[in-house]
Amino acid sequence: MTKRNFKPQDFTTEAPKHAYLKDLGSLDDLDRKRLLQIGVDINTQDRIGTFLQIDHSVVHSGSQQKGLEVMGTAKALEKYDWLQNYLWRAVPRDLDEYTKYVAAHVQQGYFIRVMPGVKATYPLQACLYLDKDGLAQCIHNIVIVEEGAELNIINGCATSHKVHTGMHLGISEFYVKKNAKLTFTMIHNWAEEMQVRPRSATVVEEGGVFLSNFVCMHQVDMLQMFPVITLNGNGAVARSHSVLVAPPNTHMDTGTRVFLRAPQAKAEIISRAVTTGGEVISRGHLIGTEAQVKAHLECHGLLLSPRGLIHAVPELEAHVAGAEMSHEAAVGKIAPEEIEYLMARGLDEETATSTIVRGFLNVRIEGLPQELQQEIDKAIEASQESFM
Amino acid sequence: MLKVDGLTVAVGGKIILRDINFEINAGETHILFGPNGSGKSTLLGTLMGFERFEIVDGHIYFQGEEITHLPVHERAQRGIGLMFQRPPTIKGLPMHHMIKICARGRKVSEDLTKKLKFDKFMDRDVNYGFSGGEMKRSEILQLLAQDPDLILLDEPESGVDIENIALIGDSINMLLERNVSPEDVKPMYRQRRERKKAGLIITHTGHILNYVHADFGHVIFEGRMSCHGNPRELFDCIQRMGYGECVRCAI
Numbered sequence: 056m057t058k059r060n061f062k063p064q065d066f067t068t069e070a071p072k073h074a075y076l077k078d079l080g081s082l083d084d085l086d087r088k089r090l091l092q093i094g095v096d097i098n099t100q101d102r103i104g105t106f107l108q109i110d111h112s113v114v115h116s117g118s119q120q121k122g123l124e125v126m127g128t129a130k131a132l133e134k135y136d137w138l139q140n141y142l143w144r145a146v147p148r149d150l151d152e153y154t155k156y157v158a159a160h161v162q163q164g165y166f167i168r169v170m171p172g173v174k175a176t177y178p179l180q181a182c183l184y185l186d187k188d189g190l191a192q193c194i195h196n197i198v199i200v201e202e203g204a205e206l207n208i209i210n211g212c213a214t215s216h217k218v219h220t221g222m223h224l225g226i227s228e229f230y231v232k233k234n235a236k237l238t239f240t241m242i243h244n245w246a247e248e249m250q251v252r253p254r255s256a257t258v259v260e261e262g263g264v265f266l267s268n269f270v271c272m273h274q275v276d277m278l279q280m281f282p283v284i285t286l287n288g289n290g291a292v293a294r295s296h297s298v299l300v301a302p303p304n305t306h307m308d309t310g311t312r313v314f315l316r317a318p319q320a321k322a323e324i325i326s327r328a329v330t331t332g333g334e335v336i337s338r339g340h341l342i343g344t345e346a347q348v349k350a351h352l353e354c355h356g357l358l359l360s361p362r363g364l365i366h367a368v369p370e371l372e373a374h375v376a377g378a379e380m381s382h383e384a385a386v387g388k389i390a391p392e393e394i395e396y397l398m399a400r401g402l403d404e405e406t407a408t409s410t411i412v413r414g415f416l417n418v419r420i421e422g423l424p425q426e427l428q429q430e431i432d433k434a435i436e437a438s439q440e441s442f443m
Numbered sequence: 444m445l446k447v448d449g450l451t452v453a454v455g456g457k458i459i460l461r462d463i464n465f466e467i468n469a470g471e472t473h474i475l476f477g478p479n480g481s482g483k484s485t486l487l488g489t490l491m492g493f494e495r496f497e498i499v500d501g502h503i504y505f506q507g508e509e510i511t512h513l514p515v516h517e518r519a520q521r522g523i524g525l526m527f528q529r530p531p532t533i534k535g536l537p538m539h540h541m542i543k544i545c546a547r548g549r550k551v552s553e554d555l556t557k558k559l560k561f562d563k564f565m566d567r568d569v570n571y572g573f574s575g576g577e578m579k580r581s582e583i584l585q586l587l588a589q590d591p592d593l594i595l596l597d598e599p600e601s602g603v604d605i606e607n608i609a610l611i612g613d614s615i616n617m618l619l620e621r622n623v624s625p626e627d628v629k630p631m632y633r634q635r636r637e638r639k640k641a642g643l644i645i646t647h648t649g650h651i652l653n654y655v656h657a658d659f660g661h662v663i664f665e666g667r668m669s670c671h672g673n674p675r676e677l678f679d680c681i682q683r684m685g686y687g688e689c690v691r692c693a694i
């Protein structure tokens with residue numbers, strides 16, 4: 056499958072302004088449904104905070120917890136001079152043509168900050184929504200989890216039913232301070248002709264923990280990203296899980312890169328990819344530059360159709376003796392013995408197959424609070440319903 | 444309940460079983476002996492309907508209906524259950540979900556799980572990292588949930604340590620309604636007579652005979668059912684003479 060490599064300039068920057076919504080209940084049914092599929096609940100009571108951006112407009116933002124701040128990035132930059140120090144620090148502005156484009160244009164996106172020691176264990180929801188067909192949406196997100204604080208974000212990105220094509224350019228810079236913990240779950244659901252180019256980077260300090268989940272189970276023309284996590288402090292931990300399903304005409308090139316730059320840093324990258332006809336390039340890159348770091352990479356792919364491609368690219372780099380790094384990759388079709396096993400328990404072939412696929416995509420993140428896991432499961436299930 | 448008539452089976456074009464004939468009535472348990480590679484697992488797999496076993500000739504009847512070419516799940520739904528010798532791992536599918544699949548809407552009592560010492564495994568993925576004995580217990584629990592009328596057991600004692608073999612034997616008797624109990628309201632002879640469950644058990648070591656009192660035995664040798672009789676007697680003979688004795692019959 057050869058795909059055209061679109062540029063941001065192929066899309067418009069003009070989008071209508073959307074009015075601020077006090078209550079997300081005023082969104083129409085189609086939009087609500089769409090949001091629910093990416094884990095965003097219009098009933099904001101069950102979330103400790105909500106951020107919703109449509110095209111270039113922040114239409115809702117608010118926090119229900121003391122010590123937790125949620126607002127548009129532009130507003131935050133006006134409010135806090137010091138925020139400039141966080142801007143383009145984790146992601147270099149001249150990284151590639153996409154970052155340069157975002158740097159040169161109006162930047163919206165979310166700013167989320169938890170004050171030191173504040174444990175915001177219930178999820179906060181953030182949603183970046185595209186409603187204008189053909190738009191290049193530029194986003195710049197900044198998340199700061201201060202010392203000893205904790206935060207769980209469910210981040211949904213989607214297009215409305217009006218959109219066929221467009222480009223999502225999302226810069227995200229996450230800062231996890233000393234002994235802080237950030238869990239970030241990102242669910243994507245795009246229009247079929249969308250170009251998606253997120254560029255994100257996370258810096259984790261001493262004793263900090265960053266757990267990341269990424270789920271994309273729908274057709275998208277081209278999704279390309281390679282988020283970077285830098286473990287800068289003693290004992291910093293990163294776990295990254297991704298669950299990808301590529302329907303026909305989809306090209307996904309994703310992965311995670313982790314720099315282990317401090318003693319006792321630990322990283323784990325797990326990815327599950329399924330193709331029903333599309334292409335997945337599943338990357339993982341671990342770079343250990345300190346002794347006593349530990350890292351593991353696991354990349355499993357399942358081909359459910361005779362066409363399609365899963366290309367696993369696991370890379371390990373140990374720059375010092377004593378860095379302990381390993382990887383495991385396996386790509387193939389469902390073992391017929393597994394299908395027969397479930398059939399012998401009474402399931403027909405189709406149900407047996409979908410049960411195995413669900414299991415394959417069912418990755419549990421170690422260290423997630425149960426309520427959050429349930430929320431994530433709900434979102435994944437809603438997302439799955441439409442492809443199985 | 445089960446009737447096998449002139450069954451000849453090939454795997455990958457090679458004939459493995461030749462002209463197999465036998466019958467199992469409701470309430471009976473039969474034992475299948477035979478050296479490694481003689482075709483025992485092939486027979487059970489063919490009865491279950493697995494695709495790699497090509498039926499070259501013959502017929503299989505279950506409860507009076509011909510099932511020779513029925514797909515696996517329809518056989519399971521009609522009441523045939525198989526304990527796998529080497530069941531696959533199903534990643535991401537927890538045991539409790541698997542048990543629900545087996546039970547098809549019926550409720551499975553927690554006592555059963557406890558009895559099989561399996562309550563701690565219910566959140567684990569199916570067969571993931573299970574030891575030999577745990578694997579067998581998992582299989583039996585699944586079958587108890589499935590509640591089939593004809594139970595096919597492929598070497599239920601293999602890989603089970605001494606402490607657990609009695610538990611396995613006990614649970615198999617439960618599956619086969621052979622745990623006849625004097626405490627039951629029915630007299631023991633009636634419990635035996637009203638028993639409906641039938642079983643076909645492959646054993647290589649014969650250990651299972653110490654727990655399950657089977658009614659008939661068969662020996663498969665080089666793909667043929669060469670010998671039938673009392674299971675204990677057959678086993679004693681095999682222990683004394685080895686399967687070499689079978690050669691004399693096979694010629």
Ligand SMILES: Nc1ncnc2c1ncn2[C@@H]1O[C@H](COP(=O)(O)OP(=O)(O)O)[C@@H](O)[C@H]1O
Nearest residue numbers: 454455459477478479480481482483484485486
């Ligand atoms: N996939 C296969 N292709 C060809 N021959 C096979 C295959 N699987 C098993 N066999 C052969 O079938 C014969 C019977 O095997 P099996 O039924 O497993 O024996 P048993 O259970 O009695 O030990 C053996 O000779 C074995 O080598």
Ligand SMILES: [Mg+2]
Nearest residue numbers: 483484485528
């Ligand atoms: Mg065998």
